[in-house]
Amino acid sequence: MNQVLVLGAGQLARMMALAGAPLNINVIAYDVTTTNVVHPLTQQCQSLSLIEAIAAADVITAEFEHIPDAILNLCAASGKFKPHPDAIKAGGDRRIEKNLLNNAQVANAPYHIINSRADLDAAITAIGLPLVLKSALGGYDGKGQWRLKTRDQIESVWNEMAQCIAASDNQAIVAEKFIGFDREVSLIGARNAKGEIKTYTLSENVHTDGVLSLSTAIVGDSALQQQAQQMFTAVAKQLNYIGVLALEFFEVNGQLLVNEIAPRVHNSGHWTQQGAETCQFENHLRAVCDLPLGGTDLIRPSAMINILGQDSVPEAVLALENCHVHWYGKEKRDGRKMGHINVCAATPELLQYQLMLLGQILPPQYFPALPH
Ligand code: AMP
Numbered sequence: 001m002n003q004v005l006v007l008g009a010g011q012l013a014r015m016m017a018l019a020g021a022p023l024n025i026n027v028i029a030y031d032v033t034t035t036n037v038v039h040p041l042t043q044q045c046q047s048l049s050l051i052e053a054i055a056a057a058d059v060i061t062a063e064f065e066h067i068p069d070a071i072l073n074l075c076a077a078s079g080k081f082k083p084h085p086d087a088i089k090a091g092g093d094r095r096i097e098k099n100l101l102n103n104a105q106v107a108n109a110p111y112h113i114i115n116s117r118a119d120l121d122a123a124i125t126a127i128g129l130p131l132v133l134k135s136a137l138g139g140y141d142g143k144g145q146w147r148l149k150t151r152d153q154i155e156s157v158w159n160e161m162a163q164c165i166a167a168s169d170n171q172a173i174v175a176e177k178f179i180g181f182d183r184e185v186s187l188i189g190a191r192n193a194k195g196e197i198k199t200y201t202l203s204e205n206v207h208t209d210g211v212l213s214l215s216t217a218i219v220g221d222s223a224l225q226q227q228a229q230q231m232f233t234a235v236a237k238q239l240n241y242i243g244v245l246a247l248e249f250f251e252v253n254g255q256l257l258v259n260e261i262a263p264r265v266h267n268s269g270h271w272t273q274q275g276a277e278t279c280q281f282e283n284h285l286r287a288v289c290d291l292p293l294g295g296t297d298l299i300r301p302s303a304m305i306n307i308l309g310q311d312s313v314p315e316a317v318l319a320l321e322n323c324h325v326h327w328y329g330k331e332k333r334d335g336r337k338m339g340h341i342n343v344c345a346a347t348p349e350l351l352q353y354q355l356m357l358l359g360q361i362l363p364p365q366y367f368p369a370l371p372h
Contacts, residue, residue: 065091275302
C-alpha cells in the first residue's frame with residue numbers, strides 16, 4: 001500500500017483517490033485554505049496535522065500550483081515531493097514559466113515584464129498593441145488578466161494593474177503579444193523517474209469567459225501531435241519532471257506556441273477517464289509512485305464537457321450511450337466547476353452527433369460550447 005499526500009483537496013485530488021484505489025494507492029489531501037488534512041472523497045477531517053501527514057506519506061504531490069512557499073518547502077524538505085518544487089513554481093509564476101519555455105527552446109508568445117508604468121510603455125514599444133496582460137502570480141481561468149487594444153485604454157488598464165501589483169508581495173504583470181490563434185489545444189503526458197514519457201492524444205479546447213467548457217480529443221492529426229510531443233519532451237526534460245504535466249498551446253497556421261504549463265493533472269485531460277487506456281489520474285500516481293506508466297492510447301473518440309455552476313443535469317444525459325457523469329461533491333456556486341460529462345463514440349462523426357444530442361438536453365446558457 002502506497003500512501004500519497006496531495007496538496008490541494010479539490011476535484012483533482014478526488015479523482016486521483018478514485019484512480020488510486022485499484023492499485024492499493026491511498027490518497028489523502030491537504031486543504032491549503034482550511035489547513036486541514038482531509039479525505040479527498042468525503043472531505044472529512046483526518047485527525048492528522050500536516051507534519052504528521054508528511055511523515056506518514058510515501059509520496060507527496062500537488063493538484064494545483066498556487067501553493068504557499070512555506071508549505072511547498074516543508075514538503076520538499078521531506079524528500080518525498082514529486083514533481084520537483086521548481087516545476088510547481090514554474091506553473092505558479094508566469095515569469096519563471098516564460099524563462100523555462102525559452103530555456104527549453106519551445107515557441108511561446110513574445111513578452112515583457114511590467115513592474116512600473118515605464119515598463120508598460122516599454123512593453124508597448126517592444127511588442128506593440130494589442131497586448132494581453134497577465135498577473136505573474138495567482139492568475140488562473142482567465143482571472144488577473146487585461147486586454148490592452150488601443151492607446152486610449154492605457155490609463156485605465158494601468159490603474160487596475162498597479163492595484164494588482166500593490167496588492168501582493170512579489171507581484172508583477174507579464175505583457176504578452178496578442179496571438180490571433182486558430183484554436184487552443186493541449187497535450188497531457190506523464191514522465192517517470194526513469195525518464196519514460198507517454199503522452200495522450202491532443203485535446204482541442206473551447207473556453208467560455210476564460211473557463212474551459214469543452215475538450216475533444218483530436219483524432220488523426222499526426223503532424224500536430226508530433227510537434228506537441230516534441231515540445232512536451234523538451235519541457236519535461238528541462239524540469240526533470242516526474243508526474244503528469246499539461247502543456248496548453250495556441251495553434252496558428254498549423255504551428256504551436258505554448259501558452260502555459262500546468263505541473264499536474266489537467267481539466268482538458270478528464271476525457272482520458274473513458275477515452276484512454278489509462279486515465280491521467282492513474283498515470284500521475286504511477287509516475288510519482290515510481291511505477292511503470294500505463295498506456296496512453298486513445299481507445300475511442302472522446303470529449304469532455306464541464307458542468308459549471310449546476311448541481312444536477314437531466315437524467316436523459318445518463319440515458320445517452322457512452323456518456324458518463326463525474327460529480328465533484330461540491331456545494332453549488334455560480335460558475336464553479338461542479339463536475340464534468342465524458343462522452344465517447346465509435347467515430348469522430350458519431351461523437352459530434354452525441355454532442356449534438358447533449359446540446360438538445362442541456363441548457364445553452366450553462367453549456368454554450370455544445371451545438372444547440
Ligand atoms: P491563460 O490564463 O494564460 O490560459 O489565458 C486565458 C485565456 O486567455 C486563454 O485560454 C486564451 O483564450 C486567452 N489568451 C491568453 N493569452 C493570450 C494571448 N497571448 N493572445 C491571445 N489570447 C490569449
